[in-house]
Amino acid sequence: MTDTYFTRRTIRKYEQREIDNDLLERLLIAGTRSSTTGNMQVYSIIVTRDQVMKKRLAPAHFNQPMVTEAPVVLTFCADFNRFSLWCRQRNAVPGYDNFLSFMTAAIDALIAAQTVCNAAEEEGLGICYLGTATYNADTIIEVLELPKGVVPVATVTMGWPALVPEQPDRLPLEAVVHHEKYHDFTPRMIDDLYRGKEARADSMQFIAENNKTSLAQVFTDVRYKKEDNEYFSEKFLEVIRKQGFMPH
């Protein structure tokens, strides 16, 4: 298995160096060879290389510097627009204006996205997923002129690594993997699984910097807050509705 599966880390600082057109095209072709529901390919990939467009996209991603600094920004979208156009042009009535079709298309988009990322890392490129694609999908739709039937689900910045951070920790495998049935966690299991993460120097620092008493509070009170999640939930549901995936 390629070493990068195990050695990779998210890269947020890139060299000022372009990604060759041929290399980018090969990465995108690799993406399109991935699994896709019924071979419908109900997704699209918007490539942003133009500096003006990166600046216009940046606010949607809370102006994280990766967006304007990376040579390539990729926006992966659930897309039933092209497929439905084809259907209508062939005397077929598309029935994809519903939530299941949105999920199907989002899954297609994410499968392609992760293949592009794995292939890119194998070539020495660094990538960073921006969760903000779902937070501010409305702005992205406006900037990239996405028609009805198209919803962004993931944005990836990509470039040659200028700064390779330490590899972050992960929970022990048994936190994530269940055999045969889901084995729900006892309080002691939770303690055991999170002990390593909680003992890290950077975790201690996060707690101190944010005046919290536990690392979990840094997540719930600072980084991923209930009120933000609820605000962006409504916003994203409205986007799904507006783009035609929830008729009621």
Place this chain on the structure above:
Amino acid sequence: MTDTYFTRRTIRKYEQREIDNDLLERLLIAGTRSSTTGNMQVYSIIVTRDQVMKKRLAPAHFNQPMVTEAPVVLTFCADFNRFSLWCRQRNAVPGYDNFLSFMTAAIDALIAAQTVCNAAEEEGLGICYLGTATYNADTIIEVLELPKGVVPVATVTMGWPALVPEQPDRLPLEAVVHHEKYHDFTPRMIDDLYRGKEARADSMQFIAENNKTSLAQVFTDVRYKKEDNEYFSEKFLEVIRKQGFMPH
């Protein structure tokens, strides 16, 4: 770049041969090294190897033979259960009972899923995604005993290829990739992009077998029908609600 990105195809027939425990573990570790929102790892992977469990899962996947024939079935789930348990145990109030958190967790799960698939194919294994994971998530929840906060989003069957079909076609890259902005399609562009697919012998055969006048009608009237999509939309939304991701 690894050759399998370009030569791969979905594998639905497997040898009667186990996947070594160590190999499977390495694949799962590769998956957990993938990008995850805020390093929360809000997903889980249920490994099904037991024949009795495969038989119990099969109806959820419309009894497609891959489920009972593959040595390994993997169910990738959006999972805020473990993370929320940790929060509550640390005097932190989790705010993840909303749609955005479901999307975040689903994205985490799908990123991990596709890395496992890419790594598996590099090792010579074959995989097949089953779209039915979202169709019949309710049955899967019951069989795998998934608690509140956990929703299956993708099922993958995996094994050593016994039958390698011809590589399926894909649309020209320009059907999927847009530069800088989404360039919506004119009727002529749709004709051009779908011409290759429509001219294939297997497409002609699908049309004839189903008594249709176009390949698109095979999708809209037979394979991915509006009424089915709407039925499974309601069902999946109800699952999301029941698992605690839509409080209203």
